[in-house]
Structure formats: C-alpha cells, structure tokens
Amino acid sequence: MQRSQSWSVVVPLSDTDLEASASPDELRDGIVAALTSDLGDGVVDSHVVSGDDVWVRVTAESWVAAGQALHRRGFTYFCFLSAIDWMPSPYGRGEDDPSADDDGDDTVDEMRPGYTGGDTRFQLLARVVDPQRHVGVTLKADVPEAADGSLAMPTWVPVYAGANWHERETAEMFGIAFIGHPDPRKMYLPGDFEGHPLRKDFPLLARMVKPWPGIVDVEPMPEKDEAAEGGAADDNATGETDGGATS
Amino acid sequence: MWAEPSAGYMHRGYEKLTEVRTFPQVTSLINRIDWLGSFANEVPFILAAEKLMDIEAPPRAQHIRTILFELSRIANVGLFLGDLGVQMGAVTPVFMAFRDREYVLNLIEGATGGRFHPNFDRIGGLKDDLPKGWIDETKQVMKKLRRFCDEIDDLLFGNEIFQSRMRGVGVIPSDIALQYGLSGANLRASGVEWDLRRDQSLPMAWDKVDWKVWTHPDGDSWARCWVRLQEVRESTKIVDQLLDTIPAGPVMAKVPRIIKVPEGEAWVSTENPLGEMGYYVVSKGDLGPFRVKIRSASFNNMSIAPWVLKGVYVPDIITILASLYFILGDIDR
Numbered sequence: 407m408q409r410s411q412s413w414s415v416v417v418p419l420s421d422t423d424l425e426a427s428a429s430p431d432e433l434r435d436g437i438v439a440a441l442t443s444d445l446g447d448g449v450v451d452s453h454v455v456s457g458d459d460v461w462v463r464v465t466a467e468s469w470v471a472a473g474q475a476l477h478r479r480g481f482t483y484f485c486f487l488s489a490i491d492w493m494p495s496p497y498g499r500g501e502d503d504p505s506a507d508d509d510g511d512d513t514v515d516e517m518r519p520g521y522t523g524g525d526t527r528f529q530l531l532a533r534v535v536d537p538q539r540h541v542g543v544t545l546k547a548d549v550p551e552a553a554d555g556s557l558a559m560p561t562w563v564p565v566y567a568g569a570n571w572h573e574r575e576t577a578e579m580f581g582i583a584f585i586g587h588p589d590p591r592k593m594y595l596p597g598d599f600e601g602h603p604l605r606k607d608f609p610l611l612a613r614m615v616k617p618w619p620g621i622v623d624v625e626p627m628p629e630k631d632e633a634a635e636g637g638a639a640d641d642n643a644t645g646e647t648d649g650g651a652t653s
Numbered sequence: 654m655w656a657e658p659s660a661g662y663m664h665r666g667y668e669k670l671t672e673v674r675t676f677p678q679v680t681s682l683i684n685r686i687d688w689l690g691s692f693a694n695e696v697p698f699i700l701a702a703e704k705l706m707d708i709e710a711p712p713r714a715q716h717i718r719t720i721l722f723e724l725s726r727i728a729n730v731g732l733f734l735g736d737l738g739v740q741m742g743a744v745t746p747v748f749m750a751f752r753d754r755e756y757v758l759n760l761i762e763g764a765t766g767g768r769f770h771p772n773f774d775r776i777g778g779l780k781d782d783l784p785k786g787w788i789d790e791t792k793q794v795m796k797k798l799r800r801f802c803d804e805i806d807d808l809l810f811g812n813e814i815f816q817s818r819m820r821g822v823g824v825i826p827s828d829i830a831l832q833y834g835l836s837g838a839n840l841r842a843s844g845v846e847w848d849l850r851r852d853q854s855l856p857m858a859w860d861k862v863d864w865k866v867w868t869h870p871d872g873d874s875w876a877r878c879w880v881r882l883q884e885v886r887e888s889t890k891i892v893d894q895l896l897d898t899i900p901a902g903p904v905m906a907k908v909p910r911i912i913k914v915p916e917g918e919a920w921v922s923t924e925n926p927l928g929e930m931g932y933y934v935v936s937k938g939d940l941g942p943f944r945v946k947i948r949s950a951s952f953n954n955m956s957i958a959p960w961v962l963k964g965v966y967v968p969d970i971i972t973i974l975a976s977l978y979f980i981l982g983d984i985d986r
Binding site for chain 1 (some may be wrong): 660933946
C-alpha cells in the first residue's frame with residue numbers, strides 16, 4: 407500500500423506546503439506519459455498532484471480513444487462521467503443580498519476553467535480507476551459547440567458499459583448529446599421537460615421567488631458565546647470574516 | 654425476461670442545490686442521499702473541502718469520525734441483513750434487525766443528536782466531543798451486534814431455502830462488475846479485493862487498526878449477502894479497536910468562522926455502506942462550491958440491473974435486487 411505524504415502531514419492551516427510539490431509522483435507521471443504515447447496530440451494538458459490525483463485533458467476527437475487506452479492499460483473500473491458548465495451563474499449565489507448586487511467590478515463574470523485549462527464553456531469529466539494499482543485518473547475534454555449551439559460528444563458505452571446511465575444523466579442535465587448512445591432517453595426528468603437544469607443559466611426557481619436567508623446563517627455569534635467557546639474557531643478568524651458576514 | 658429500472662421519482666437535484674449553499678450548509682443536504690448511513694455521506698465531502706483548504710482534522714476527530722462512519726455502516730447493512738429475509742418471506746429476521754439497529758441509532762443519537770441525519774461532521778473536525786459513558790455503552794452494543802450477526806448467520810444463511818434461492822443466482826463476473834462501476838460489497842463478492850478504506854490514503858483511522866477485507870469468488874446473490882454479513886462483523890471489530898485507542902486532544906482544528914474554500918478541484922471517495930461514495934468538488938474561492946458532482950454507489954450498482962436481470966426467472970428478480978442492495982435516495986440524489 408502506498409502512503410502519500412502530501413496530504414496527510416499537513417497541520418491545520420499551515421502555510422509551508424513546499425514538500426507537496428517537490429516530490430515527483432512516478433506512478434501518476436507514468437500514467438500521463440503512457441496516455442501521451444497512446445494518443446499523441448490528443449492529450450492537451452495534464453495536472454498531477456503528487457501522491458494524490460491526476461487530471462488529463464484530451465481533445466474531443468480522442469475522447470473515446472482515451473477511454474479505450476486507459477481501459478487497455480488496466481483502468482477497468484468506471485467511476486463516473488459527468489460535465490461541468492464553467493460559465494459563472496448569472497443569478498449569483500442565491501444567498502447574496504439581491505438589493506446589493508453591484509459590487510463595482512465584473513471580475514466574477516469571466517469564465518475561469520479549472521485544472522488543465524479549457525477553451526469551451528462545457529467540459530466532460532470522467533474518472534476511471536485501476537483496481538490493481540489503486541490509482542484513478544480524471545479525464546476532461548472540451549465539448550465543442552456546433553454552429554446552431556448544440557453540443558455533441560461520442561459515447562463511452564462500448565468501452566465502459568457503466569457510462570450508459572451517466573451519459574443519460576449528463577445529456578439531460580447539460581444538454582450534451584452522446585452520439586451512438588444505445589438508449590438516449592432522459593434519466594430522471596419527465597420526457598417533455600424543457601431546459602437543462604445543471605447549466606448555470608438555468609435558474610433555480612425556488613431561489614428566484616424567495617431569497618435564501620443564507621446571509622443570516624453566517625452572521626457571527628454573539629460576543630458572549632464567542633468567549634465561552636474558548637478559541638476553537640475564533641483565533642484564526644481572518645479579516646474576511648466580517649466582510650463575508652456583512653456583504 | 655428483460656427489465657429496465659426507471660429512476661427519477663426521487664430526484665431532488667442536490668448537485669444544483671449545492672451551488673446555492675455555503676460549504677458548511679451542504680452536509681445537511683447530502684445527509685439525505687443514503688439515509689440509512691447518513692454520517693458516512695458527510696465524510697467524503699468534508700474531506701474534499703479539507704483537501705482544498707489544505708487542513709486536516711485533529712487525530713481525535715479523525716478517530717471519532719471513523720467510529721461514527723463504521724456505526725453508520727453497521728446500522729445500514731445490519732438492516733439490510735434483516736430485510737433480506739423479508740424479501741424471501743421470512744419475517745422474523747427483520748424484527749431482529751430493527752431491534753438491534755435501534756441500539757446503534759441510540760449511540761449515533763447520543764453522540765451527534767440526530768438519529769438519521771446527524772449533520773455532525775464539520776470542516777476541520779467534529780461539532781462536539783463524545784458524551785460521557787458513550788465508549789462503554791458502544792462496547793456493549795458491539796457485542797450485541799456480533800450476536801445479531803451470529804443469529805442471522807444461523808437463521809438465514811444456514812437456511813436451505815435461502816441458500817437454494819441465492820446460490821448461483823444473478824452471477825456477475827468481475828470484469829462486468831468493474832465495467833459498470835459496481836463498488837463495495839457487490840464488487841468484492843465478484844472476487845475483486847479492493848476496499849477504499851484500506852487502499853487509499855485518507856486522514857481517517859482505518860489504517861490504525863487490524864481488520865480484514867472480505868471477498869467471495871462466486872459473484873452471485875449469495876456472495877453479495879455473505880460479504881455484507883462479514884463486513885458488519887468486521888466493522889464491530891474495527892469500532893472495538895478504535896474505542897480503545899482514541900487519542901486525546903481537540904476535536905476541531907482552527908478554522909476561520911466564515912469558511913472560504915480556495916480555488917481548486919478535489920475528488921474524495923470513501924467506502925460507504927453501499928459502496929464507493931465520492932464527491933468531485935470544484936471551488937472558485939467562494940463561500941460555496943462552484944460545482945459538486947456526487948458519485949453515489951447505488952447509481953452505478955443499479956445500472957447493471959438490465960444486464961443481470963436479462964433472462965432470469967421472475968422470482969429471482971427479488972433476490973437479485975435485494976442482494977445488489979440499493980437505496981432510492983442514493984440512486985436519484
């Protein structure tokens with residue numbers, strides 16, 4: 407059994423985290439190298455957190471080939487398949503005070519992709535695991551948008567049979583069609599449901615009609631209680647504490 | 654024979670709802686995914702948030718987390734063992750299961766205040782320390798649960814009818830099980846020796862005690878139930894050992910009162926009562942997550958149903974579905 411050191415030795419809120427990035431992770435670097443040799447230019451980018459996890463972004467064209475290559479290399483366990491909509495929600499976070507919505511800058515509204523970058527609004531996300539070596543890979547792929555705004559990706563079902571339900575869920579939640587899927591019905595939603603609920607521009611109507619009292623939830627405790635609690639959480643309270651409570 | 658499960662009647666949209674919650678608020682939602690083992694649902698999400706924040710719970714909190722995690726498993730799978738009899742017309746075991754699960758729920762309530770939805774796990778530790786006398790009482794209950802397992806073993810697993818309805822029925826070979834992403838006891842019953850409690854590095858206490866990963870080579874309904882029975886027994890042993898070695902110290906790390914999770918992505922999964930339960934958490938440095946993908950065990954475990962139910966006899970559907978063991982909230986989320 408392999409024990410990683412990167413995550414298990416960290417003391418609470420330490421700011422000396424240099425050893426995590428210093429030690430190379432041969433196992434996970436090897437996975438990236440193997441995948442690159444299989445797919446060539448199909449691998450766009452990769453991100454290895456030593457001793458913890460690895461992300462690989464492939465092109466949409468090599469999405470199926472990447473699954474096949476990983477399956478061939480022992481990643482036989484299918485964990486999940488889903489998608490991410492990287493567009494920031496136009497409706498804010500629900501608990502924000504609707505009357506104070508102009509905070510002066512629009513920096514929040516730009517689209518920032520996560521690990522391994524990305525050029526499109528939607529990204530597919532899948533994780534497969536090698537049950538012998540106990541190591542998993544998270545695959546990502548940009549989902550290209552057609553001229554009419556439709557999204558389509560090839561299906562993984564012939565490679566991993568378990569992708570069937572996951573792709574049905576992803577299709578209805580994000581509006582990504584899976585070409586070649588054997589059973590492209592909706593998974594959860596009624597057949598005549600319109601819209602794709604996990605897209606960021608799909609409003610959560612319950613929040614639209616009645617703002618969540620979340621700002622009240624994060625109000626600081628009364629002074630008396632803070633003193634009595636004895637420093638479990640108080641000492642480290644930073645400047646943003648007050649800012650968060652009142653914004 | 655051909656069958657197709659139809660999901661969605663319990664879909665609550667937790668993945669969407671997490672986008673309008675702060676990190677500490679999410680645990681009260683995800684409690685309700687697998688409602689028989691609620692505490693175990695909270696742990697992987699909290700671990701993912703802690704991973705992004707680069708903090709770790711103090712050793713005492715890790716220890717108590719593991720104990721409560723295993724108690725969730727005992728409450729959950731213990732009820733499964735009793736329910737198994739009902740599926741085949743044997744009514745007695747389920748009464749025994751409800752009787753003995755009550756002891757475990759009392760313990761969970763004693764420690765957390767909630768019987769089904771503890772909402773006890775916090776980023777950086779636990780809400781509270783254990784109450785006085787809890788450790789001794791837990792030891793007594795573990796003895797009761799081991800006796801319950803022996804009773805079920807005699808009453809059900811030693812029963813001729815039970816055996817003939819279970820053996821050789823609903824066989825899932827290991828390569829098919831892996832392809833569909835079966836996890837937990839379902840996968841181990843197909844001969845794959847893989848347990849996320851042992852085979853990954855988590856800030857939990859499983860590596861500090863001596864226990865065994867049970868597998869079965871047959872992959873049939875019998876094997877899946879048998880592995881679960883052994884796992885409940887093993888869990889009681891894990892809890893016993895952990896109770897003797899709880900380290901002293903605080904149960905909460907120093908975390909800011911308003912929790913902002915730094916930008917990043919993290920995947921953490923744990924070996925929950927139903928199988929692999931994981932959260933893919935994407936944070937943008939806000940009070941709440943940007944996206945949470947919830948990977949629940951029953952979703953994958955049930956996706957094999959069309960495959961395994963093809964061509965079986967109608968009465969076998971009952972035992973196969975019972976042995977796959979799913980919880981509706983864990984399929985639909």
